[in-house]
Amino acid sequence: MENKLKLFDAHTFILFLLIVVAFVLRIFNLSYLTLWVDEYVHTNTASAFLHSPAPDYNGIIYTWLIIPLFRLFGETEFWARFPSVIFGTLTVPLTYLFGKKYFNRSVGLFAAVVVTFSLYLVFWSRIARFYSMWTFFFLAFAYFLGQTLNVKNEWKPVRNKVFNYLQCTPKNLLITVALLFLSLVSNQMTFLVIYSIGLYHLVVFIVHICRKNYRFLSLNAFIAYGFTLFCAMTFVPAFQSVIKNFLFVLFPEGIWNFLPQLDRLKELWTTKPYDIFNLYLSVFKTDLPKLWIIGIIGLLWGFYRFRKSALFTFSLSVVLFLLMSFIYREPALPRYITYIYPFFCVGIAVAFYEIIFQINRLTKKSAVRKALFYLVLLAVVLLTPWKQSLAMVKARNHGQVVPRELSFWYFTDWKSPLKQVASRMQPGDVVLATVVQSAEFYLHRNDVIHFRQLYYNPDAYRYEKFETDTTTLNANSTGAFSHLLDCSERVWLLADYYFDNVLTDPEARLYAINQMKFEYDMSNEYVSVFSYDKMNPNTEPSSMFEFIHAEKPVSKEYQFSDFPRDNVVLLLDIEGIRYDNEMLIQFNGGLPIGVLRTYGVLCRTNGDSRSRQVFVVPVPRELLKRGSNSVRMGLNSHGMYKKCRYVVYNMQIGIND
Numbered sequence: 001m002e003n004k005l006k007l008f009d010a011h012t013f014i015l016f017l018l019i020v021v022a023f024v025l026r027i028f029n030l031s032y033l034t035l036w037v038d039e040y041v042h043t044n045t046a047s048a049f050l051h052s053p054a055p056d057y058n059g060i061i062y063t064w065l066i067i068p069l070f071r072l073f074g075e076t077e078f079w080a081r082f083p084s085v086i087f088g089t090l091t092v093p094l095t096y097l098f099g100k101k102y103f104n105r106s107v108g109l110f111a112a113v114v115v116t117f118s119l120y121l122v123f124w125s126r127i128a129r130f131y132s133m134w135t136f137f138f139l140a141f142a143y144f145l146g147q148t149l150n151v152k153n154e155w156k157p158v159r160n161k162v163f164n165y166l167q168c169t170p171k172n173l174l175i176t177v178a179l180l181f182l183s184l185v186s187n188q189m190t191f192l193v194i195y196s197i198g199l200y201h202l203v204v205f206i207v208h209i210c211r212k213n214y215r216f217l218s219l220n221a222f223i224a225y226g227f228t229l230f231c232a233m234t235f236v237p238a239f240q241s242v243i244k245n246f247l248f249v250l251f252p253e254g255i256w257n258f259l260p261q262l263d264r265l266k267e268l269w270t271t272k273p274y275d276i277f278n279l280y281l282s283v284f285k286t287d288l289p290k291l292w293i294i295g296i297i298g299l300l301w302g303f304y305r306f307r308k309s310a311l312f313t314f315s316l317s318v319v320l321f322l323l324m325s326f327i328y329r330e331p332a333l334p335r336y337i338t339y340i341y342p343f344f345c346v347g348i349a350v351a352f353y354e355i356i357f358q359i360n361r362l363t364k365k366s367a368v369r370k371a372l373f374y375l376v377l378l379a380v381v382l383l384t385p386w387k388q389s390l391a392m393v394k395a396r397n398h399g400q401v402v403p404r405e406l407s408f409w410y411f412t413d414w415k416s417p418l419k420q421v422a423s424r425m426q427p428g429d430v431v432l433a434t435v436v437q438s439a440e441f442y443l444h445r446n447d448v449i450h451f452r453q454l455y456y457n458p459d460a461y462r463y464e465k466f467e468t469d470t471t472t473l474n475a476n477s478t479g480a481f482s483h484l485l486d487c488s489e490r491v492w493l494l495a496d497y498y499f500d501n502v503l504t505d506p507e508a509r510l511y512a513i514n515q516m517k518f519e520y521d522m523s524n525e526y527v528s529v530f531s532y533d534k535m536n537p538n539t540e541p542s543s544m545f546e547f548i549h550a551e552k553p554v555s556k557e558y559q560f561s562d563f564p565r566d567n568v569v570l571l572l573d574i575e576g577i578r579y580d581n582e583m584l585i586q587f588n589g590g591l592p593i594g595v596l597r598t599y600g601v602l603c604r605t606n607g608d609s610r611s612r613q614v615f616v617v618p619v620p621r622e623l624l625k626r627g628s629n630s631v632r633m634g635l636n637s638h639g640m641y642k643k644c645r646y647v648v649y650n651m652q653i654g655i656n657d
Contacts, residue, residue, distance in 0.1 A: 011105050014377070015096055015112060022092045022116040026085040026125045028393045031078040033401065034414045039128035040437035043080045046070050047441065061185055062130045075441070080128040088125020088132035091139060092116050095342045098143050099349055102151060102309040103302075106356065106373065110349030110380050115342055117384035119392060120287040120406045124338050126393070127409075131338045134186035138339040141179035141193075142316055148176045149200065151312045165219060189336065192323055196315035198227025203311055237262055260327050268329060276332040277325035283334050284344065286405035290383045295344045298351030305354070317343035334406055352376050398526060399551065412496045412526040414438040420522040421492055421529060430484065430491045432475050434498035449484070451475045451493060451512075453505035463502055478508040485515055491532040499528060513545045514538070518647060520575050525549035525645060540612065542573070542649035548583075548635045549645035555633040560653045568619040570631070573650035575612040582644045584634040587623040592634055612649065618656065 035043060042063045049067055062083060069079040095115045099108030115121055125132040146152070148168045155167040163169060168176075183190040201223035208215050215221055233239045243259070268275075284292035299318060302310030320340050324332070356376055360369050392401060398413040414435070421431075422443055432451040433439035439448040453476055454463045466476035470483040485491060493512055498504060516530035517538045523529045528547055532538075546555040570585070577583060584592040633648060635641065 011109055014109060015093060018096075018112050018116045019089060019092050023085070023089045025116070025122050025389055025393055026088050027082075029396075030081055030085065030126055031076060032396060033077070033398060033411045034438065035077055035080065035128060035441060036409050036411055037435065037437060038409075039080065040441060042066055042128055043075070043441055044437055046080075047075050047444075048446070061182070062128075062133055066128070075444070077128070081126055084125050084127055084129065084132045087136040088121065091121070091125075091132065091136050091342060094136060094139050094143065095345060098139060098342070099346050101143065102146055102312065103306055103346070103350060104353065106353045107346065107349040110352050110377065111342065111345045113377065113380045114288070114291065114345040114348055114384055117381065117386040117389055118287055118341070118345070119385040119388045119402060120283060120334075121338065121341060122389045123392065123402050123407060124335060129335075130186045131335050134183060134190075135338045135342065137179055137183040137186055138190060138193075139342050141176065141183050141190075142343075144172060144176040144179060145193075145197070146309075146312055147172050149197070149312070151308050153308070167219065183339075187339070189324075189328070190339070192320050192328065193316070194230070195323055196319055198223060198230065199319055200312055200315045202227050204308070234259060235262070265327065265329070276329045277322075279332055279334065280321060280325055280337050282405040283337060286403050287385060288348070288383075291348050292344075294351045295347040297347075298349065298354070299344070299347035301354055302347070302350045305357075306350070310350075313343050313346055316340060317347065333408065348380075352380055412438075413524055414494070414496070414527055415442060416524050417494060417522050417527045417529045418442040420519075421494065424522075425492070426490060428489060430473065430488045431494070432484075432491065433494045434496050434504070439494055449473060449475055451481075451495065451508075452498070452503050453477055453481075453508045454503050465505065475508070478505060478511055481508050481511060482515075485532055488532070489534050491516070493530040493532075495528045495530070496526055509545075513542045513649075518545070518575075518649075520647060523547070525551040540649070544648060544651060546633060546648040547645070548633060548648070550635070550637070550642065553635040553637055555648070557630050557632050558651065559628055559630055561628060566621055567656040568621065568624065569654050569656040570617040570619050571650075571652040571654055572615045572617060572648060573612065574615055574646055574648055576644075576646035577615070578644060579636075579641060581636050582641050583646060584636050585617075586632045586634065587619070588625060588630055590623060612647075614650075616656070619653075 043066065045063050046067045047070065049063075065083040066080055069082060073079050092112050092115050096108040096112040099105075099111040101108075121132070121135070124135075147154075148166075150167040157164055158169075166173070180190070180193075201220045205215070205218075205220045205224035208218075208220065233243045284295070288295070299310070299314055302313065317340050321337065324336065356369075356372055359372055363369065395401060398411040400410055412435070418439060419442070425431075425443075430449065431439055431443065431445070431447075432449045434451050436448045436450050440446055452466075454465055456462075457464045466480075468477040468479040470480055473484045473487065475481040475484060493516060495504075495512075499509060512530055515538060516532045519529040519531055544558075548555060574583070586592045631651075635644060635646075
């Protein structure tokens with residue numbers, strides 16, 4: 001009894017340590033990254049509620065959680081993401097409880113270790129979205145669902161015949177239903193658990209039949225019958241057509257849309273049969289490259305030792321994984337499997353426990369068994385991506401902060417330029433942005449105008465221009481944008497990569513470059529800042545705008561014709577050059593060269609090199625060819641040049657007389 005108590009104390013201490021580590025990993029440096037587009041779903045709605053209460057329909061629980069935090073502590077990224085940190089941290093002890101309840105303490109502890117250090121789960125626990133909350137609620141629901149289904153065969157008969165038949169208590173049933181509701185509200189994909197419950201009961205029913213334990217009127221039997229009928233109506237085209245017509249009369253389309261689109265699935269099976277499966281599988285391969293196969297082995301091996309618990313866990317993990325990979329395939333993003341991830345971690349834990357179990361059969365010495373437990377525990381820790389998780393939370397850079405296999409999110413640093421814009425703004429200034437939500441959140445205003453001239457028409461399968469509307473201030477066309485500048489005294493434009501993509505009309509982009517002043521010192525490698533002051537108009541026209549930096553180290557290719565004589569020079573109107581070899585240039589796809597110190601010749605004008613000025617760069621004749629030539633500018637990405645950046649406003653080819 002004394003040894004068991006000590007072992008229990010050790011488990012408790014280790015679990016407490018894991019909770020602390022999980023919390024630190026999830027909260028450290030939390031506010032560094034600028035909010036991403038999807039995070040504004042909650043933050044801007046919460047901000048609007050504080051100033052003028054408004055309804056919210058997307059991620060409502062998460063939004064409600066951050067409203068009081070904003071009111072008490074201010075509208076910041078930290079408090080917007082704080083609920084995710086809490087739910088992500090609480091998932092660690094909850095995973096332990098699930099593993100302990102349905103397997104044993106060692107399985108629970110090993111699984112908690114993987115959840116603690118998983119780069120995938122750490123990342124999604126640091127984002128102001130509902131994914132860590134959804135994971136927590138679904139895992140809590142699964143914990144109580146297992147008791148409702150009597151997975152551990154712990155039910156003791158009571159006087160109430162109804163609950164005797166259901167084999168659960170009113171309290172447990174109420175908690176299970178409440179957690180199911182919270183999980184569904186977090187994400188509607190929770191409804192897939194219908195298949196998990198149905199398959200679990202169907203398998204149990206079949207096992208009873210195989211053992212000649214005929215329970216045709218049991219709860220297992222009736223759920224098995226209902227599940228079989230449900231699958232027939234779902235996957236048999238004739239039956240689905242009937243049930244869809246019936247549901248269409250009773251409910252709006254959004255209610256019965258859970259039925260898989262069989263025609264669409266047939267098309268996907270023909271063209272892209274394994275794309276979504278590989279997308280989700282790559283999450284495990286990237287996050288747990290040394291453990292994911294072990295997890296599959298553990299989930300399968302569990303049927304030998306734990307049976308019903310293994311079936312229950314398998315139904316909540318592999319079954320849902322396959323459904324999302326091949327049936328409910330759209331939409332498909334790496335973050336959509338967060339809610340089933342802890343069950344795969346339990347599978348990993350089962351495999352490691354089996355190692356301990358098999359070795360312990362060879363020895364009866366308590367000291368050896370304890371040493372083996374701690375060695376395996378250490379092995380689990382070392383095999384998790386703890387180094388990657390630590391590096392991610394310590395990083396001080398934006399961009400792609402985790403591999404694309406774990407998240408497609410690209411974090412643009414809006415905070416730095418918006419902070420400078422806010423310090424220079426005057427009453428009445430008009431603000432435009434390619435991402436309105438960012439400007440609204442960090443400037444604390446709700447009148448930011450969207451700078452975008454094209455939209456995607458799904459009916460025509462192409463991008464189309466907005467119609468010109470000059471009745472209101474907008475930037476939906478070049479004409480409307482011109483009208484906006486004419487009607488305004490001062491205007492700010494903040495543009496990220498959308499400024500260069502298909503949603504921005506090239507004509508409107510060039511108009512902004514020529515009419516507005518590029519604020520070099522206020523911009524960064526993610527967001528370009530332009531200003532317009534009617535009293536001090538821009539007098540330096542530009543024919544191009546190439547902002548070269550670490551995130552965009554190479555310009556597009558420009559074409560020019562050869563000259564029939566020597567002494568060809570390149571005239572570059574540049575701002576921001578600090579070093580001789582900071583700028584590279586490439587002619588005709590050849591080797592990039594440092595153009596400001598080429599062949600020992602320093603090509604620099606007098607004065608401050610960072611200011612906007614024209615550089616005259618001699619072009620060796622051997623770099624050119626007859627006919628059409630191409631030139632491309634780039635950034636030297638070595639040594640001191642890594643954080644350099646410069647802007648090219650004009651470029652001309654001429655003859656040096």
